[in-house]
Amino acid sequence: MQLIHDATLLESYIEKYGIRQHFPSEVVNHFCLYSASIGDAICTQGEHVTQLYLLVKGKATVSYVAENGKKLIVSFKQAFELFGDIEYIKQIDALHTVEAASVVHLIGIPIDSLHTYAASYPPFLQLLLRELTEKFQLKSRAFSFSLTHGALTRLASYLMRVMTADDGGQLTSPLPTSRTSDIADHIGTTSRHVNRLLATLAKEGIIERRKGAISIKDWEKLEQLANQSIYA
Structure with a gap:
């Protein structure tokens, strides 16, 4: 990640999401703005957590690597989202x-500034409670969705979910088909079955597979297939 030295841009995000209301001024004074490119790690499983992160632009994936080395994409996140809340509360390494x-x-x-100035600050504690509650609701919904819907x-x-832009519109950049293993892990099936399903969608004119990438051709039909449900 790269540090962004732009106080005006930082302040614009603070105002846009009403962030100042959740933190004492002593903590706000320690805010730093960062940028990351596609594939950059924001935090890594098992590493010591030194900062809480507020996602204010773009999308991120949350994944877990099991003991057998298998990687599972747990969820997708977009602004406004909080990372590191559970680790902060339990004082543990990144989950x-x-x-x-x-x-x-x-x-x-910085976690240190939160411990010093915000540990008993009601607006910050309310933010943590709200974020944790929303995460619990999303996980419950995703689990139910996986049990009750076909592949x-x-x-x-x-x-x-992955082809929707921050403003709710459709992304124009194609999705690399090299990520079929990630797709399979996330929806709970095999890469071979994902390829068969993608072939079905392509045959029906819903997607197009070309040059190692997937493009959405019929968003309305895809939405009907998704049953208006979006993975968390």
């Missing part, structure tokens, strides 16, 4: 790896 899925901007907040519906929902 997951968070990587940029697009160009992202994040506000970094094709889960794939359609996944594609809608």
Whole structure:
């Protein structure tokens, strides 16, 4: 990640998301703005957590690597999102790896400053409670979705999630098909089955597979297949 030396841009994000109301001024004074490119690690599973991060632009993936080395994409996140809240509360190392899925901007907040100035600050504690509650709700919804919908519906929902821009519109850049293993891990099936499902979607004119990438050709049909459900 790269540090952005732009106080005006930092202040614009603080104002846009009403961030100042959640932190005492002593903590706000320690805010730093960072940028990360696609694939850059924001935090890595098992590493010591030194900062809380607020995602204020772009998308990120949250993944977990099991003891057998298998990687599972747990969720997708976009602004406004908080990373490191559980680790801060429990004072543990990072539970997951968070990587940029697009160009992202994040506000970094030193954990030490939170312990010193915000540990008993009601607005900050309310923010933590809200974020943890929302994460619990999303995980419950995603678990229920996986149990009650077939692989094709889960794939359609996944594609809608990763191909939706921050403003709710459709991304124009194609999705690399080299990520089929990630897709398979996330929707709970095999890479071979994902390839069969992608072939089905291509045959029906919903997607196009060309030059190692996937493009959405019929967003409306994809939305119908997804049953208006979007993976968290």
